[in-house]
Amino acid sequence: MTASGIERGLSTGLLTVSQIGASNRVGLLHSLVRLGPASRSDLARLAKVPRGSIAPIVTGLIEDGFLVELEPANGPSKMGKPSRPLWFGPRVGHSCSLRVEATGVDCARVDQRGQVHDLRRADFPSDASAAVIESAVLSLAETVAGRSPEPLTGLGLAWPAVWDPVDWTVLSCTPIPALVGSGLARRLGQACGLDLFLEDDARALAIGQRWFGEARDLDNFSAVQISTGIGAGLMVDGKLFSVEGRSPEVGHMVVDLDGAPCRCGRSGCWETLAALGWLRQEARRLGLPQWETALPGDIVAWSSPAADQLLDSYARNIAIGLVNLANTVGLHRFLLHGEVVSGGEPLLRLLRRHIGAQTTWSETKPTVEFSELNQTAALLGAAVIPLVHTIERA
């Protein structure tokens, strides 16, 4: 048996007592991720830790600072001692989190309970050079990391990029083409002196929502970004769907065979009909004011017959992509992020109407919501990855 074979044997069927203890600790912390603040008995059940073992494991994790006991959810009770929920403690730590988009970068420190601290932003023009963008990102990250009163466990970066898995060079970045070939990620880790963890921005939305956001209790949902581009993080049975580390490029599913050219090289992609660029070009064609900077919320506010028609078409175009996603992936809950959210209730009503019209009687009708966290979810998602790394070393 090779060394790796021995290791595989030990890690599957021949665990030592200390290894069982370690796997129970990690399993219990992972279960807390799924449950949120939870009692010992609920945790033991989900983590499949023997009831007799839970007390010493929890005591050890509290002593090591990985867990804390919160106040009882229902306050003091006269009917015996109420259980105190367990939640992540200070040892899980704070991380520095970055989100890069086409016109700026957000950076914050995020604690082990998903609270965002010291949120800062640096804007840059949409046609900025790589040097300008890199300088803005590095400077902001160094500022936030340098001001942290807590030791940081790592640096998480959410961005709309595809990168080389070995040297982290940007291979493609459709919303920010200037970043192609950039070594920003390498320089970022070195500049801050922290372990760096990279994530696609749409996937980070799904992670952030699942851990700390509006999808805490959902194992199956899709976090969709509808902005200058379109992307999605697909959460299936509590895990991000990906193949060899890559998620599907949902913005580039073709919805119109005779449609306009897309920047990917095909024609009629969903992105060409439902992203901000389409909305603004249509606003221009219809003679609406300030079309260059128009957001869905502006179209709602203008409330003219032409604006109303445009809003309806925008909702219809978004709906066709969501219904296609529901029919191909099987996810029926959509949490939308990006500029689309500015359309508020009027746009949401139209979206639901078009989704209903495009769903047949025998299909599960997809549900759609606008995220209240919106882009903060990506910051939370980027922060989760260093946090998980810490938990796995617990």
Ligand SMILES: [Zn+2]
């Ligand atoms: Zn395309």
